[in-house]
Amino acid sequence: MERLLSASRSKNLRRDGVSLKLCGQCVLYLGGKAQQRRHFQALVESCEGRFLHHDVGRESCPHRISELVSQADVVMCPTDCISHGAMEKARDLCAKQDKPIVFMQRASLSSFTRDLQKVLSA
Numbered sequence: 001m002e003r004l005l006s007a008s009r010s011k012n013l014r015r016d017g018v019s020l021k022l023c024g025q026c027v028l029y030l031g032g033k034a035q036q037r038r039h040f041q042a043l044v045e046s047c048e049g050r051f052l053h054h055d056v057g058r059e060s061c062p063h064r065i066s067e068l069v070s071q072a073d074v075v076m077c078p079t080d081c082i083s084h085g086a087m088e089k090a091r092d093l094c095a096k097q098d099k100p101i102v103f104m105q106r107a108s109l110s111s112f113t114r115d116l117q118k119v120l121s122a
Contacts, residue, residue, distance in 0.1 A: 020047045020113065020116065020117055020120070021047055021048060022044060022047045022048050022049025022050075022120070023048055023049075024048060024049065024050065025049050025050070025073040025074065025120075026049065026050040026051075026052060026071055026072045026073045026074075027044050027049055027050070027051055027052070027072065027073070027074055027075075027076060027116065028052045028053070028054065028068050028069060028071070028072035028074070028075045028076065029051070029052070029053045029054075029076045029077075029112075030053075030054050030056055030065065030075060030076070030077045030082055030086060030087075030090055031054075031055065031056045031077055031078055031081045031082030031083075031086060031107070032053075032055075032078050032081045032082070032107045033081055033107050034055065036107060036108075036109070037053050039109050040053070040109065040112055041053070043109065043112070043113065052068050052071060052072060054068050056082055056083060056086035065086065065089055065090060065093070066089075066093060069090060069093040069094060069097065069099065070093075070097065072099065073099070073100075074099065074100045074101070074102065074116070074119050074120075075090055075094055075099060075100070075101040075102070076101075076102050076104060076112060076115065076116065077090055077101065077102065077103050077104065078104045078105075078106060078107035078108075078111070078112075079103050079104060079105060079106075080105070080106050080107055081107040087103070100119050100122070102115045102116070102118075102119050
């Protein structure tokens with residue numbers, strides 16, 4: 001994880017060399033594992049983006065999801081670390097606001113990077 005993050009910080013690159021430039025776009029990460037949050041944030045910020053996080057109720061207020069989705073350009077949800085209710089709420093909000101939402105297979109830096117690259121190139 002640290003090796004991938006370090007490479008991204010220095011060159012804004014993924015492991016496969018594809019450029020990941022966010023140009024000020026805001027990425028909202030819903031759920032996930034608390035200890036990984038700083039890695040995702042560092043990656044997004046090193047790629048010239050803004051990072052928002054909501055733990056979907058453990059620490060943050062659940063009603064803030066709406067506020068954060070409205071600020072985001074893309075929403076990322078790891079399906080292995082988020083409640084079904086939070087996923088449904090995020091999906092509905094993104095549909096109403098015409099925002100992309102990505103349901104990641106797992107809460108990992110490599111999945112986050114790969115899926116973010118896919119949504120940005122679409």
